[in-house]
Amino acid sequence: DAKTTQPNSMESNEEEPVHLPCNHSTISGTDYIHWYRQLPSQGPEYVIHGLTSNVNNRMASLAIAEDRKSSTLILHRATLRDAAVYYCIASYGKLTFGQGTILTVHP
Amino acid sequence: DVKVTQSSRYLVKRTGEKVFLECVQDMDHENMFWYRQDPGLGLRLIYFSYDVKMKEKGDIPEGYSVSREKKERFSLILESASTNQTSMYLCASSLVLRDRTYEQYFGPGTRLTVT
Numbered sequence: 001d002a003k004t005t006q007p008n009s010m011e012s013n014e015e016e017p018v019h020l021p022c023n024h025s026t027i028s029g030t031d032y033i034h035w036y037r038q039l040p041s042q043g044p045e046y047v048i049h050g051l052t053s054n055v056n057n058r059m060a061s062l063a064i065a066e067d068r069k070s071s072t073l074i075l076h077r078a079t080l081r082d083a084a085v086y087y088c089i090a091s092y093g094k095l096t097f098g099q100g101t102i103l104t105v106h107p
Numbered sequence: 108d109v110k111v112t113q114s115s116r117y118l119v120k121r122t123g124e125k126v127f128l129e130c131v132q133d134m135d136h137e138n139m140f141w142y143r144q145d146p147g148l149g150l151r152l153i154y155f156s157y158d159v160k161m162k163e164k165g166d167i168p169e170g171y172s173v174s175r176e177k178k179e180r181f182s183l184i185l186e187s188a189s190t191n192q193t194s195m196y197l198c199a200s201s202l203v204l205r206d207r208t209y210e211q212y213f214g215p216g217t218r219l220t221v222t
Contacts, residue, residue, distance in 0.1 A: 032208045043111075043197050043213025044150070051206070087149075094165070095211060097142075097150035 002027040002090035009102040012078045020073040020101055022088030030092045033064060033071045037084040044087065044097070047073065078105045110134070111214035113198050119220045126185040128217050130198030138201040138209065139181035141165075141173060143194040144216070150197065156181055188221045195219075 005023040012018040024033065035047040048055055048062045050071075055062040061074040075082055085100040114129035132139065140155040142165075152165030154173040162173050170192060174182040181200075185192055196217045201209040 032206070034208070036211070041215075043199070043216050044211070045213065046210045049208055049210075092208070094140075094152060094155060095209070096152070096166075099147075099149050 001094075001096040002031050004088045004090055004098050006086070006088050006098065006101045008099070009104065011104045011106065012075075013106050014080060015077050018075040018078045018082070018103065018105075020075075020086050020088075020103065021070065022072070022090075023070045024088070024090035025069045027068050027090045028092075031090045032092060033062065033068075034089040034091070034095060035060070035062065035073045036087045036089070036095075036097070037082075038087070038100070039081075039084045047086070078103075080105050080107060111198055111200055111212050113196075113214040113217050115217050116215060117218050117220075119222065120185075120188050121222055122189060124185075124188050124221075126188045126219065126221075128183040128185075128196055128198075128219070130181045130183070130200075130214055131179055132181075132200035132212070133179065134200065134202070134212070135178065136200035136202055136212075137178070138203070139175065140199040140201070140211065141171075141181065141183045142197045142199065143167070144197055145194050153183065188219075190221050193219060193221045 034049040036044040038044040063072045083105045087100040141153040142150045156175045172184045198214040199211040201211040
């Protein structure tokens with residue numbers, strides 16, 4: 001697994017877009033970029049993953065830099081329910097969770 | 108909806124006791140995992156299993172063992188509980204996607220306190 005670096009915390013206002021960055025400069029060619037989030041008092045849940053191209057799903061978008069050394073998880077309109085710890089993982093196969101980014105969403 | 112259930116949300120055990128944490132998934136997933144989560148250390152993989160009766164050590168297997176006798180059930184065993192095993196334990200199962208990556212589904216966790 002490649003080491004990932006994320007900000008410890010970020011804040012957003014409700015209904016505004018949120019861009020959560022992640023650096024993974026040692027990523028290998030076969031490593032995928034995964035994002036999970038953990039809501040309070042729950043286990044983590046899958047958000048999105050990608051390899052080279054940008055990806056969209058109903059929860060979020062994933063923008064991957066051309067050199068793949070960084071990526072950004074985009075929540076298009078943050079809600080209070082999006083307040084969670086967001087984990088970025090660069091790996092193929094088993095997942096290694098780091099500290100993540102604590103996202104606070106203000107009403 | 109995929110469901111991963113864990114036998115207890117909260118558990119208190121004494122030092123030296125044998126502890127069983129049970130995890131059941133209902134989606135016929137082949138892969139199952141046990142993690143522990145501690146403040147400042149994040150989630151750390153203890154053991155995982157790719158098939159019935161098959162297990163592999165994760166990053167911190169010391170002091171733990173596992174059992175997978177049926178596909179839907181994965182048990183974590185603390186042979187002789189110690190206070191440094193006080194933690195949140197999370198079980199997960201995973202779907203293998205078309206691109207051969209995993210989408211993991213987690214249970215709600217068991218908060219174990221060893222006194």
